[in-house]
């Protein structure tokens with residue numbers, strides 16, 4: 356029977372997962388596979404990192420409906436976290452809880468005043484494209500390609516007319532390029548101008564070389580802004596399965612999310628919120644920030660050396676847990692994947708990060724996103740052996 360619903364395909368990463376399943380009969384990420392296409396972190400304890408909880412206690416009261424924008428223990432933990440590490444002065448009324456980072460991003464874009472044009476970089480996090488298209492948002496593309504080495508400048512943003520609304524992952528997925536310090540301050544300042552606003556997606560906040568930075572540090576009065584900071588327990592807290600994310604914004608904007616939750620979400624699972632609040636306790640968070648930064652810095656640099664030695668032209672910045680680079684010769688990312696599938700491995704083809712979605716004609720057609728997020732330090736030599744074999 357014909358479906359009563361309008362069809363739309365899954366986001367790009369899943370396309371690769373399904374191709375992988377067809378070719379190998381296995382789900383990427385399961386035992387024995389090499390999930391270099393996937394964006395999840397290790398969920399085990401890192402060297403010098405805090406313990407990872409494997410149980411949780413909750414009471415009958417936690418089985419009641421949760422408050423629409425989040426329970427007090429998690430809202431307080433998030434407030435204290437940002438005010439402590441970034442000197443902000445947010446209150447719990449500046450925070451809304453979602454079931455991960457993506458729903459927070461989707462809700463912000465869904466409620467965005469249609470007069471605003473979204474400014475999104477040419478090379479960005481795959482589902483931004485799906486969200487913009489599904490929601491019918493107007494958007495303009497900020498150049499981010501081999502010509503500018505995937506490093507757009509503030510001037511590229513300033514050349515766009517207002518009203519406009521930045522949508523940016525920082526550190527960037529897939530490129531790892533990270534705006535920090537004065538540069539980040541100037542981009543935040545741009546978003547604070549009249550007729551401007553923006554969403555800083557800080558999913559990879561902990562994955563930066565040096566002390567993590569956040570856009571929130573540069574917002575003097577969040578209640579007088581249209582800036583949204585999005586993050587989640589997914590990457591830095593190493594807990595994608597909890598499905599907890601949050602948006603920080605002006606009280607006025609957060610109220611809309613509360614209304615939305617009452618209509619369409621009904622709040623977020625209490626056990627997940629309780630667990631996330633514990634993960635964010637200040638002492639633990641301090642340890643996690645240091646351990647995550649150090650471990651993934653070391654993985655980034657050893658894979659950088661190895662991939663470059665195999666002939667990949669890397670453009671990776673100093674954040675995130677991906678390498679972003681061009682394959683040697685005229686090998687395309689799709690052909691490379693066909694070879695990798697034989698070893699139960701896969702990368703994410705660069706075309707899926709192209710916000711113009713130009714397919715084979717994309718300047719990103721011979722680019723790959725190699726994820727070292729899920730890799731333990733021990734798998735290094737085995738990983739290199741497969742890569743070498745497929746690049747011969």
Ligand SMILES: Cc1ncc(COP(=O)(O)O)c(C=O)c1O
Nearest residue numbers: 394455456457524528558587589
């Ligand atoms: C840039 C970016 N933003 C947000 C997310 C949020 O993910 P989730 O919805 O799983 O919390 C991810 C995960 O891959 C990401 O890469």
